[in-house]
Amino acid sequence: MTYIATLKYKPTIGLEIHAELRTNSKMFCSCKNDPDEKRPNFNICPVCTAQPGTLPVANMQAIKNVVKAGLALNCEISRDSKFDRKNYFYPDLPKGYQISQYDMPFCKNGFLEIDGKKIRIARIHLEEDTGRLSHPEGSDYSLVDYNRAGLPLMELVTEPDIASGREARLFSEELQMILKYLGVSSADMEKGQMRVEVNISLSKTDKLGTKVEIKNLNSFKVVEKAVDFEIARQTEVLESGEKVIQETRGWHDKKEITFSQREKEEAHDYRYFPEPDLPPIHFEEKFIDDIKSVLPELPQQKRERFTKEYSLDEKPIEIFIVNKDLSEYFEKVASEFRAWLDAEKIKGGDKLYKLLANYLISDTQGLLQGKEFVETEFKITPENFAEFVKMIYKGEIGSKVAKMVLQIMFNTGNDPSQIVEENNLGQMTDESALEAIVKEIIEKNPKPAADYKSGKQNALQFLAGQVMKETRGTAKPDTVHELLKKNLQ
Numbered sequence: 001m002t003y004i005a006t007l008k009y010k011p012t013i014g015l016e017i018h019a020e021l022r023t024n025s026k027m028f029c030s031c032k033n034d035p036d037e038k039r040p041n042f043n044i045c046p047v048c049t050a051q052p053g054t055l056p057v058a059n060m061q062a063i064k065n066v067v068k069a070g071l072a073l074n075c076e077i078s079r080d081s082k083f084d085r086k087n088y089f090y091p092d093l094p095k096g097y098q099i100s101q102y103d104m105p106f107c108k109n110g111f112l113e114i115d116g117k118k119i120r121i122a123r124i125h126l127e128e129d130t131g132r133l134s135h136p137e138g139s140d141y142s143l144v145d146y147n148r149a150g151l152p153l154m155e156l157v158t159e160p161d162i163a164s165g166r167e168a169r170l171f172s173e174e175l176q177m178i179l180k181y182l183g184v185s186s187a188d189m190e191k192g193q194m195r196v197e198v199n200i201s202l203s204k205t206d207k208l209g210t211k212v213e214i215k216n217l218n219s220f221k222v223v224e225k226a227v228d229f230e231i232a233r234q235t236e237v238l239e240s241g242e243k244v245i246q247e248t249r250g251w252h253d254k255k256e257i258t259f260s261q262r263e264k265e266e267a268h269d270y271r272y273f274p275e276p277d278l279p280p281i282h283f284e285e286k287f288i289d290d291i292k293s294v295l296p297e298l299p300q301q302k303r304e305r306f307t308k309e310y311s312l313d314e315k316p317i318e319i320f321i322v323n324k325d326l327s328e329y330f331e332k333v334a335s336e337f338r339a340w341l342d343a344e345k346i347k348g349g350d351k352l353y354k355l356l357a358n359y360l361i362s363d364t365q366g367l368l369q370g371k372e373f374v375e376t377e378f379k380i381t382p383e384n385f386a387e388f389v390k391m392i393y394k395g396e397i398g399s400k401v402a403k404m405v406l407q408i409m410f411n412t413g414n415d416p417s418q419i420v421e422e423n424n425l426g427q428m429t430d431e432s433a434l435e436a437i438v439k440e441i442i443e444k445n446p447k448p449a450a451d452y453k454s455g456k457q458n459a460l461q462f463l464a465g466q467v468m469k470e471t472r473g474t475a476k477p478d479t480v481h482e483l484l485k486k487n488l489q
């Protein structure tokens with residue numbers, strides 16, 4: 001369906017993304033900014049509940065956070081800006097207006113590259129979040145919690161450069177990662193700390209079609225699905241000769257469809273005007289430069305560096321990009337290698353880095369049983385992990401033993417060579433001892449031995465398996481095969 005749609009009509013898609021900013025206090029008062037507070041109306045004060053006579057004071061940390069995000073997203077930072085009042089009535093908005101930014105946002109004209117395609121960012125501005133309404137089931141009243149009212153909220157608006165559900169998802173994912181790397185927002189979609197809204201229209205010509213808004217998209221997957229569904233739905237509507245209605249649609253999780261929430265009456269008139277209780281804002285060049293100078297490495301820079309420094313493939317790199325703790329751990333272990341590689345005069349360490357990535361990604365993740373890697377909870381020190389990988393690299397332990405050693409290290413945090421010694425797991429180097437075991441296995445398994453002699457290759461595998469079992473994986477598989485063949489002649 002989607003395929004046909006993209007052929008017949010050109011989708012024009014823009015995103016509006018809100019992210020709650022990480023600060024100590026709320027946007028315009030000193031109440032705690034704690035998105036996890038469960039007690040309703042706990043973090044509130046006269047300012048964020050709009051008592052008469054109170055005045056807002058802008059949160060400097062929130063402003064810096066938005067500028068940081070703007071710089072990371074290639075935006076121009078406005079030297080002069082201001083806050084505005086956006087007037088509308090809703091019970092979760094105690095003041096009857098929201099302090100936001102209208103015509104002079106802090107950041108504009110940026111872009112973010114996804115898959116080599118530039119998605120332009122029209123603006124990023126700062127505003128305050130609203131409270132939260134809840135409607136207890138079966139009751140004839142609603143409840144309001146103002147803990148969230150007045151939390152600093154960043155709003156990013158893209159140009160309509162997105163052409164598919166996939167692009168919408170990639171953009172949102174990359175943005176989330178950037179916000180996390182910058183430390184400006186936790187940007188957790190499930191907790192509503194990051195909210196994505198989609199504007200989408202279809203057209204055959206250059207004239208834009210009727211715009212539909214999709215709200216309440218609570219995961220990246222849903223963003224992709226909702227966009228693709230909407231492209232297909234609007235195509236069907238247009239194909240049947242009908243008109244797309246301008247409306248706001250929601251996403252139905254179970255049915256996996258969008259559904260009409262409300263038709264747009266007219267464009268809202270928010271009667272914006274400059275916030276009289278806050279002075280206009282002027283940024284000195286130095287203020288912006290200072291923020292620029294402390295920007296951390298961003299996901300894309302990290303991708304490029306990991307490719308260059310460690311010669312890893314795209315897949316493991318992407319896992320490291322998403323899991324910051326895991327990648328930092330990887331780099332600590334990798335730096336242990338560097339000294340060793342220098343001392344041993346080994347050129348490059350590609351194989352070591354690949355081994356390390358493998359053991360960190362597949363085996364360690366397996367031991368974590370789906371839990372996220374958190375370095376402070378991880379018992380293996382980078383030094384021990386480095387030693388462990390070196391032992392594999394040097395052939396001191398085979399892959400089977402490695403698994404056992406890693407398991408013990410994971411549980412105890414012990415030194416790998418000590419584990420190998422204590423459990424007698426070192427690679428069997430005594431060939432005559434190994435040959436004795438090989439002979440014993442052949443004797444104990446006359447049928448497979450005869451099968452092999454009559455040309456059944458599979459039988460050799462079975463016998464080799466028995467030898468490995470007997471030696472608890474400490475024998476070299478190649479040597480076992482050689483000795484078996486020799487003794488089966």
Ligand SMILES: [Zn+2]
Nearest residue numbers: 029031045048
């Ligand atoms: Zn307050």
